[in-house]
Amino acid sequence: METIAPARLIETLSRRYATKQFDAARKIPGDVWSTLEQAAILAPSSYGLQPWTFVVVTDSAVREKLRAVSWNQPQITDASHLVVFCAKSNLVRADVDRYIDRIARVRGVSRDALAGFRDMMLGTVEAPGADHLHWNQRQVYIALGFFLSAAAMLGVDACPMEGFDAARYNEILGLSSQGLSATVLAAAGYRSAGDPSASMKKVRFDASDVIKRV
Amino acid sequence: METIAPARLIETLSRRYATKQFDAARKIPGDVWSTLEQAAILAPSSYGLQPWTFVVVTDSAVREKLRAVSWNQPQITDASHLVVFCAKSNLVRADVDRYIDRIARVRGVSRDALAGFRDMMLGTVEAPGADHLHWNQRQVYIALGFFLSAAAMLGVDACPMEGFDAARYNEILGLSSQGLSATVLAAAGYRSAGDPSASMKKVRFDASDVIKRV
Numbered sequence: 480m481e482t483i484a485p486a487r488l489i490e491t492l493s494r495r496y497a498t499k500q501f502d503a504a505r506k507i508p509g510d511v512w513s514t515l516e517q518a519a520i521l522a523p524s525s526y527g528l529q530p531w532t533f534v535v536v537t538d539s540a541v542r543e544k545l546r547a548v549s550w551n552q553p554q555i556t557d558a559s560h561l562v563v564f565c566a567k568s569n570l571v572r573a574d575v576d577r578y579i580d581r582i583a584r585v586r587g588v589s590r591d592a593l594a595g596f597r598d599m600m601l602g603t604v605e606a607p608g609a610d611h612l613h614w615n616q617r618q619v620y621i622a623l624g625f626f627l628s629a630a631a632m633l634g635v636d637a638c639p640m641e642g643f644d645a646a647r648y649n650e651i652l653g654l655s656s657q658g659l660s661a662t663v664l665a666a667a668g669y670r671s672a673g674d675p676s677a678s679m680k681k682v683r684f685d686a687s688d689v690i691k692r693v
Numbered sequence: 694m695e696t697i698a699p700a701r702l703i704e705t706l707s708r709r710y711a712t713k714q715f716d717a718a719r720k721i722p723g724d725v726w727s728t729l730e731q732a733a734i735l736a737p738s739s740y741g742l743q744p745w746t747f748v749v750v751t752d753s754a755v756r757e758k759l760r761a762v763s764w765n766q767p768q769i770t771d772a773s774h775l776v777v778f779c780a781k782s783n784l785v786r787a788d789v790d791r792y793i794d795r796i797a798r799v800r801g802v803s804r805d806a807l808a809g810f811r812d813m814m815l816g817t818v819e820a821p822g823a824d825h826l827h828w829n830q831r832q833v834y835i836a837l838g839f840f841l842s843a844a845a846m847l848g849v850d851a852c853p854m855e856g857f858d859a860a861r862y863n864e865i866l867g868l869s870s871q872g873l874s875a876t877v878l879a880a881a882g883y884r885s886a887g888d889p890s891a892s893m894k895k896v897r898f899d900a901s902d903v904i905k906r907v
Binding site for chain 2 (some may be wrong): 481482483485486487488489492493495497510511513514516517518520521522523525527529531532533534535536537538541578581582585586613616617618620621622623624625627628629632633634639641652663679680681682683684686689690691692693
């Protein structure tokens, strides 16, 4: 099994930064973009339910509208690609059944053989007071993490963004009627040569402050 | 800038799976473990506030106690390492100031030069009705994503876990008194040769179901 050297991984993750100025003329090549989509798809989620949709926005008129409800941040329009990571607003029995059907098909097993797993998921999904939106949003952030890690590995710059009006995103992209809720964004592309953020030292607390050993 | 080939990244992320049975005799080497800790530390967070603590549990007696409040799942005790990803339960002005102090020190700039950024963060942190715990928990899931991606790249097996009694974790690890809330776990180590999950096909919905293009 081929792996990468620890030092190289750290170097790669250290080079990553939240890109503020993208080179609007540079586009991510198709094979690289498709790999980034795959990285998000391959992220794990609770039970494997994948309670998400990734909306890839390349239409420039739509991106102008989104920028206007994102504090006018230039990454929204200037990056090669913009992904709106959406959580399912809810989870119901039909979502569990759709997933069970998918497992049965992919693994060639019967639905009966999956009855125990289905019941376990229904116990969670149909629990009184279950907060599906927050649960789903947390899963979406795993996919964001996978996407950003993958971008770093592939030499693509990216900027995760929470500074946007989610309700307006839901309207502009017609998300609510699809049962989706805009949760977090990633702009991805290549840094502009003049981005002052690129040369700033990364700020992290000391490891002794954030790692506790028991 | 050295990058990895798209096909190799996909192969690596496809090989990753939620490991159910760990080889209890195999430990992660020190340099690899330290790289995994660094990967979590290097994850991005909103404003860079790092509203988290990663509790690394290696003490076997403590892990037995944790297993008892984690549906008796064997990964808790059998994996080489167990990380409890904790969110700060709250965020207050002092957290912002501690972060501003850190930026000033790392980048060699004055606190005055950071006043605008500080005000922006305080506007979010002190907004009426701000839900800090959920916000912080979402950030923690980015760190989880970075940790799991890094593990895959390094050839380390891992299992993200939400099936545990967070309130009991908070008690056993004394987290609440530190202002922390156990949010999600990762067990990490090496799969047992007999883990039936290792050979199961990964189940994902079709890309056309989870990717929308605008």
